Amino acid sequence: MIQLLSVAIVAGLFFESNQQPARVPDLVFLPQPGCWTEWFDRDDPSGTGDWETLSDLRKEYPGKICSKPVGVEARTLSGLTVAAAGDVIYVSDTTTGFVCRNQDQPRNKMCNDYRVRFSCPPAFCKVCWTKWYNRDAPSGTGDWENLINLRTENPGQICDRPLSIEAVTTDTLTPAVSTGQTFFIYNQNEGFVCRNTDQKSGWCRDYKVRFGCPCN
Structure with a gap:
């Protein structure tokens, strides 16, 4: 029953993401047992938004992020969670990374400035x-x-x-x-x-x- 419910929730999130930008809950990508990387902050929202993508982060911080992260967490520079900050998040996953686009925010509001970190298998960051x-x-x-x-x-x-x-x-x-x-x-x-x-x-x-x- 729990497994079926989990599948239904994931399917619902996937369907919603194909309809419109959604505010990603903080616990969509729960970290598995492992260890966290340091916090990364490569961009700020002064342009089109805050783009903390894995591809860019790997170029700027070589060797700092494992090849297959199992979790991702984003917080504002002041320490707020995504839910507390109230922004609409374009993507937040272990494949792309984290992106908050200014165009998705209501009332011409800009995204907050975020930093991100990734959960990796224990062997990566002992x-x-x-x-x-x-x-x-x-x-x-x-x-x-x-x-x-x-x-x-x-x-x-x-x-x-x-x-x-x-x-x-x-x-x-x-x-x-x-x-x-x-x-x-x-x-x-x-x-x-x-x-x-x-x-x-x-x-x-x-x-x-x-x-x-x-x-x-």
Whole structure:
């Protein structure tokens, strides 16, 4: 019974997608057991929309996405889910990637700016995490957890080529992408920097970071 219901739901979604652009539910492509890639944000909606397609992402981030993703997740840069953002999504799947077109939005509204990540089989992205680092506080110009300084202060503790990075607040352990703050740097190659001047409140929260490294 459950299997038949699942087939009916999928068939309904396919039929709807051939009739008109549909708001894709966040759980249409449920991730299977595996691991998530880093977040990718290659486009913004200033043109025809936000095009985070797999073909373009693979060109700009070679080797970062597995050949056959099993799940996809999209969130706005401020951390909102697709449902919470309220946009009409043109496509969101593990074959094409994620596309929000401005022409599909009501009342001439533009799409939000999204970032995406993909769920891959466990063998693709086995990582070993470093400890958490918190070398700075936002009392000056901001919170500077940049990789070059972290390596200097913690020699031999961070691998030469990190695979991923994670940042959370030090007080509530809220993921950085869910705080709504703007980040000057947030990638595994440079580390994490939140500048007070970039925030509407004028003040960054205090963050700590860790890096995902290849397991020896």
